[in-house]
Amino acid sequence: MKNLLTNPQPSQSDYINAIVKLGSCVYEAAQVTPLQKMGKLSERLHNNIWIKREDRQPVNSFKLRGAYAMISSLSEEQKAAGVIAASAGNHAQGVALSAKQLGLKALIVMPQNTPSIKVDAVRGFGGEVLLHGANFDEAKAKAIELSKEKNMTFIPPFDHPLVIAGQGTLAMEMLQQVADLDYVFVQVGGGGLAAGVAILLKQFMPEIKIIGVESKDSACLKAALDKGEPTDLTHVGLFADGVAVKRIGDETFRLCKQYLDDMVLVDSDEVCAAMKDLFENVRAVAEPSGALGLAGLKNM
Structure with missing residues (x-):
């Protein structure tokens, strides 16, 4: 993982090697979390909908x-x-x-x-x-x-190659848990989770469509994509405070721009509806930022 410590812009192979190696140490603290099917919602939407239960980590988050x-x-x-x-x-x-x-x-x-x-x-x-x-x-x-x-x-919250690679271990689990994923919807705050998941999935299953989901009032990645570079938002909404980030990271922007297939923006009503679905389907009590991915899926 030396390249991730010394190179501010590692290659995809550097990231993949680091994610694989981290699989032997991250679990000294983190746990493998279930990829749980949402039965009622799957029937309603006529698709198999799975939710990654990172709320079951010791700190109740992928972080x-x-x-x-x-x-x-x-x-x-x-x-x-x-x-x-x-x-x-x-x-x-x-x-x-x-x-x-x-x-x-x-x-x-x-x-x-x-x-x-x-x-x-x-x-x-x-x-x-x-x-x-x-x-x-x-x-x-x-x-x-x-x-x-x-x-x-x-220790930055998202914009460092090792932090990004650590979040990418989540995607390794997903590939081992469900073999036929078509779309993955991942919330975006600073972009660390989205970048780590996308770079791993695109290496091993490039046909999977990876969709970044942002809150409309905190869409720092969308603003950066529109401008062509990271830019500061003039206002950040606080309802989904876990993704209330004023400026996307430089490295996370580079990776998200390259590996995400599309972006979806959701509002607070859509997030609340997703939180309700999570509780009714799998009895998960999610904070707003944790329900963002599901809100994006339902928005498509």
């Missing part, structure tokens, strides 16, 4: 995969200094648990308005929490500043 992939790949010197991250939710918990699993110090910078339940969850996984800033961008700036002062490694 653990990318966090552990990067943190476990650090040098012994970097591990000794500890890691730092900025997040208001799932990435924070993924970093905290990964660091705890590896016996490292983790400092998580969270916006001052972060709900106490999320702060407590990070602390419950062993992370030290610093509340700073009015939003994610201010928290991130503080985390990067502290990483330099304390010589700690900053």
